[in-house]
């Protein structure tokens with residue numbers, strides 16, 4: 001803003017602006033005086049001073065009526081913009097203060113437990129007044145919580161289509177096929193249909209991992225020989241390592257969190273962190289290289305469109321978006 005304009009602006013008092021706003025809105029000095037609980041001459045003086053400072057006639061009189069001149073219209077617009085700007089500032093401050101004692105309720109599907117705590121860590125450290133409630137459930141139960149509107153946000157791979165949801169996709173989620181490191185298939189490259197006689201271990205029904213695997217198998221006309229369903233990723237890993245069968249699992253369940261330390265720079269919404277094959281082998285596991293694998297899915301954070309987000313949840317989304325953007329650069 002040029003110095004001259006600023007110098008003029010500094011000579012304007014809040015009382016003058018209030019008198020002007022009221023008179024411009026009500027198109028009456030008398031009514032403005034009544035609204036502001038001051039005398040009519042007081043308002044007239046304030047309007048005259050404002051006119052002198054701006055160097056413009058702000059009102060013109062037609063009979064007993066006043067109306068705004070073109071300059072007056074412009075000033076009225078500027079005053080409303082300043083008021084709107086101030087309201088936004090106050091709302092933001094209220095939001096920031098609200099964070100001090102806010103609560104953030106997040107539901108995350110079981111596979112997300114491998115990285116959600118690393119995401120929440122820095123946020124929690126930076127907002128010590130925020131109480132975070134994290135519920136870890138399988139996909140079906142997270143969808144149930146979304147239906148009931150229990151949480152502010154949910155982290156999942158396959159958001160349901162039949163709920164009014166907003167979503168922010170922030171991380172790739174490749175699903176791979178694992179075997180025991182002693183299995184003949186370990187580190188081999190094969191076609192999917194060569195695996196039809198294998199013993200398949202699946203996550204329980206209601207799991208998003210299972211749902212994604214089943215969709216993929218169906219698309220490729222493949223029927224796995226499912227011998228066991230297990231209720232957690234860890235149970236799958238241990239059973240596969242023990243040689244009970246092979247399974248589809250999120251790559252994130254096999255490696256350190258992509259959001260922790262140096263790893264975070266390497267993962268994006270398009271590229272996953274490379275696997276540490278040695279560590280995998282030490283855990284008794286190996287990846288089977290299968291055509292049309294990995295299944296590429298993504299992690300999203302979702303929230304209900306019909307449930308206004310709390311200031312805390314919005315703040316967390318901003319943080320997540322910034323963290324994801326940082327990983328892309």
Ligand code: PGA
Nearest residue numbers: 110111138139157208209
């Ligand atoms: P799961 O879910 O952990 O229940 O397999 C993955 C998902 O639905 O995103």
